[in-house]
Structures are given as structure tokens and as C-alpha cells.
Amino acid sequence: MKRLLVLALAATALLAQAQTYPGSKSVNFVVPFAAGGPTDRVARDLAESMRKAMPGSNFVVENVNGAGGTIGATKVAKANPDGHTLLVWHIGMAATAGLYRKLQYKPLEDFEYLGMINDVPMTLIGKPQLPANTYRDFENYIRANSGKLNIAHAGLGSASHLCGLMWQSAVNAKDAMTTIPFSGTAPAMTALIGGQVDVMCDQTTNTTQQIEAGRVKAFAVTTKDRMSGHKLLKDYPSLNEMGLKGFNLTIWHGLYAPKGTPPAILKQLNDALKVALKDPEFVKRQEGLGAVVVNDNRVSPEGHKAFVTGEIAKLKPAIEASGKFAD
Ligand code: ASP
Numbered sequence: 001m002k003r004l005l006v007l008a009l010a011a012t013a014l015l016a017q018a019q020t021y022p023g024s025k026s027v028n029f030v031v032p033f034a035a036g037g038p039t040d041r042v043a044r045d046l047a048e049s050m051r052k053a054m055p056g057s058n059f060v061v062e063n064v065n066g067a068g069g070t071i072g073a074t075k076v077a078k079a080n081p082d083g084h085t086l087l088v089w090h091i092g093m094a095a096t097a098g099l100y101r102k103l104q105y106k107p108l109e110d111f112e113y114l115g116m117i118n119d120v121p122m123t124l125i126g127k128p129q130l131p132a133n134t135y136r137d138f139e140n141y142i143r144a145n146s147g148k149l150n151i152a153h154a155g156l157g158s159a160s161h162l163c164g165l166m167w168q169s170a171v172n173a174k175d176a177m178t179t180i181p182f183s184g185t186a187p188a189m190t191a192l193i194g195g196q197v198d199v200m201c202d203q204t205t206n207t208t209q210q211i212e213a214g215r216v217k218a219f220a221v222t223t224k225d226r227m228s229g230h231k232l233l234k235d236y237p238s239l240n241e242m243g244l245k246g247f248n249l250t251i252w253h254g255l256y257a258p259k260g261t262p263p264a265i266l267k268q269l270n271d272a273l274k275v276a277l278k279d280p281e282f283v284k285r286q287e288g289l290g291a292v293v294v295n296d297n298r299v300s301p302e303g304h305k306a307f308v309t310g311e312i313a314k315l316k317p318a319i320e321a322s323g324k325f326a327d
Helices: 002-020 038-053 067-077 092-099 135-144 159-170 185-193 204-212 263-276 280-288 301-322
Strands: 027-031 059-063 085-090 111-126 149-153 177-181 199-203 217-221 250-258
Touching (some): 027 038, 038 059, 038 204, 038 250, 038 280, 067 085, 067 092, 085 111, 092 159, 092 301, 111 135, 111 204, 111 263, 149 185, 159 177, 185 199, 185 204, 199 204
Parallel strands (some): 027 059, 027 085, 149 177, 149 199
Antiparallel strands (some): 085 250, 111 217
């Protein structure tokens, strides 16, 4: 009897929490990279649209950088599961599972999956001083200067790191460049523009405006086919088209809560996410930067989790083939 009463009280407390959620307390989007980069960008755009989808709410972005996104992910995995600390991350959720020997969270067990947000192509870019102007010249230049150049990325397991590994492996030039880790690709971009690093592969949401302004040189996109629908990026070949048969890497971003977040709060967040992803302003901003906003079953907890499970299996062999691991 006493046990039943305790259970009933606990259920009432959970219901009350869900009914008042989010209340006056802000909802933090933890971005595991520096401000100004692609993950930060999508999180800030999404925060705006989530705010509109949940009137009275306040979504705030918190940058918790370091270790390829794993520090921020660990923070969310261990956070109070009350719906006020969420993670906006990307393909790193799957890549770090294959890249790191030890992680302080289990990607498929320690999070509640809320849904996928977008899918973003990448671009292979170089500092403005690089002598190459076409992809072919770029590849030849890297080979001719093997061991002398460096490639910036956002830490082991980041999208930029993954892309650099896969590209060097696909052109049989493993270790052609020294990798230089940054806390995100926003500071890496500053170093590239300034000529302190030579090469980077990053999401179009960070590179499009810099390419357009001529601050960096672009050589190729990582989608299987050319991005023929994009006004600027359509001019660059895909790596697949340039002979790297089957090369096809796009970076999905998703939204996650700590395991144990009450189902009613998860439902509220997922409902709001679905509305936010249809916000014309969100869609316009994202599409202008080359991203594709997701509008299918992957915006559901089960659909996104099934997708990430597949991504972990798909990425593992590619990561192993590239021969790089992190502790
Ligand atoms: N684009 C970065 C990456 O390589 C992350 C970021 O700064 O958003 O994963």
C-alpha cells in the first residue's frame, strides 16, 4: 500500500514537471565546439525556431568545447535529465564510437534521441595562398608536398577530422598532412584565412560565405554528385566525380537529451522540433548555406536512433581503414 502511494506520488510529480516544462528556466543547447562554427550555427538557428514553437520558452546555446565534441557529449550524458540540458551534435556521435578506444558515455545507451535536424555537405578548402586553383592541381600539390603541409580540424572524431582522414585514405596519401586540432572549425577557419594552416574540410554551413568572399579557396564538395541546386557550390566538382569513386560524406546533426528524461518532456521537445524544422526562416537560412533540413522519419526518436546505429556500423570500417585511433 505504502509502495503504491510512493509510486503514485512519483508519477504525479513527473506529470507536474512535464506540465510546467520548461517553465521560466532556460533550456540549454550544449554545443560541443567553439562558437561560430557549423554546429553552433545550426544550434543557434534551431534555438530561435524552437523558441517560436514553444511560446514562453527560452533556448540558450552553451559552448562546451574540446576533444572532438566528447567533452560536451559527456557533460550532457551526465546531466540532470530534466529537459533543461540538451546536446546538439553531429556525425561525431557515431564517429567517436569507432575512433576512441575509451569514451565516458555510450552513444546508444546514455542519451534519449530526439531527432535529426539537418544533413550538411562538406567542402575541401585551402588557404588563399595555395597555388592550386582546381581540384586536380590541389591533389597534385598535396602529393608533391607530402609531409610539409597541415590540415586543420575540430579534434579527434570531429567531422572535419573524419573528412580529412577519409580523403587522405581515398587518394592513397595517408599522413600526407599533419593534423592540427582546434576547439571547433570557427577558430580553424580563422587560422586558414590567415594562412597559419593549409587545408581544411568543413561543413558548407561554415565555408559557403568564406568561399563566396574569396577568403579561402574551394576545390571540391563531398556529396556524391555536384550540388547542382546551390547557386555558389554548383561550380565545384564532387570528389566522386574527380575519381574518388563512391566518396560521399555528409554531416548530419541531431538533438539529444540525457537518458532518463521524462517521456512527456521528450514528446514536447520532439513535437517542437518537428515544428521548428518546418519554420520557413530556419529552412531558408540552412538551405542558403547548402544544408538539407530533415523532413522524414529520422526526426523521430526511433527513426534517428536506428539511423545512428547504422552510421556507427558504416563508419567503423572506414575509420579502421584510415588507421587512426584516439585513446
Ligand atoms: N565542423 C566542426 C567539425 O569538424 C565542428 C564545429 O565547429 O561545429 O566537427
